Amino acid sequence: MTSDDIAVLANPSAGRGRHRDLLSQVLQRLGPAARLLEAHSGEEAEAASRAAVDEGVAALVAVGGDGTIHRALQAVAERPVGFGVVPAGTGNDFAAGVGMPVDPLAAAGVVAAALAEGRHVPVDLARVGADAPRWFGAVLAGGFDALVNERANAMTWPRGPRRYDLAILLELARLKPRKYELELDGEDHSFEGMLVAVGNCASYGGGMRILPGADPTDGLLDVVIAAPFGRAALARLKPRLRRGTHITDPRVTVFRARNVRLRSGGIIAYADGERLGPLDLDLTCAPGAVRLLR
Structure with a gap:
């Protein structure tokens, strides 16, 4: 990945699979720079997210529910990288709490527009522990x-x-x-x-x-x-x-x-x-x- 790429972490089974067909539309809405990360478990999702951020991607976008977002947060917390949220899970409590649209395609549009316009909103996280901390958003x-x-x-x-x-x-x-x-x-x-x-x-x-x-x-x-x-x-x-x-x-x-x-x-x-x-x-x-x- 390059510094112009948008790394996308998606959970196809989020929301009991009801949003699976939307993923291609979300990627299209995010633009040609969007690249889907390869991950088959929570641990792999977290590792892939960290690797993408370390490589200097323009943004990391989490498509899924709170579990997917939780994995992505471990990579973006206190890092100088944009973080996008596309709610597509059974529970979307973090997305609701930070004011993202409920509709996944509308949320993807908001993320794309924010990237294009170079804007972001600083949002707090909870840090658990000091050495090798874990983070949560909701x-x-x-x-x-x-x-x-x-x-x-x-x-x-x-x-x-x-x-x-x-x-x-x-x-x-x-x-x-x-x-x-x-x-x-x-x-x-x-x-x-x-x-x-x-x-x-x-x-x-x-x-x-x-x-x-x-x-x-x-x-x-x-x-x-x-x-x-x-x-x-x-x-x-x-x-x-x-x-x-x-x-x-x-x-x-x-x-x-x-x-x-x-x-x-x-x-x-x-x-x-x-x-x-x-x-x-x-x-x-x-x-x-x-x-x-x-």
Whole structure:
């Protein structure tokens, strides 16, 4: 690839494959300089993205959902390269949070126009760790939803959405408050509860507005926690996540901070819907860490 090329990272199976036929149209909309990266796994996608950025491409464009974007972010974070987002996944929470059009072709047109006009918008990212950091753009889940994700990913049956539904039922059966060590900009906010999320954008899970006030350009991370509540209360709270009205519940508290330390035993954290690792994390907001082509 050359410095005039646009590297395109695409996941043909994103959105359960419903956007597969759009890829050629997206490439056409991006122009003759667009080159599709070769990748057959998440690890290969990340490696190909890093290689393209190291070679000095004009831009890296991610076509897919939050998982595809998450892989691409590892290559563009704090690098002097344009980053384009074309939402084509089941969940497109980062794209929504940064104001990209919902329609993939319209989004590709926005990216192409931004490149042609030499403009970009600085957008924050969340940095995880200091040495060899990981990055995420939308939301990190470290409570009940993280437990459900981990259980669902370990299950081989059933397939499709029913696996997630069964995982919810199984986790509800063992629902209990957990102790969290939480430090925000050096101040202790440790608590006992069953919900914690740290976000750069407002939503996760395909539009659940877990952090409705999050702004990916304010230099801060939003943090939501919830005190202990029972199964019935959790069932009532879940529908409110879609609207973002859960934050009015007296058991729910929202903070903003630049630096977040979060620890709890027995929980695997998920960020941008991707498995991140044990919940023993130091998180920092990196202002303007990505040059969004918008």
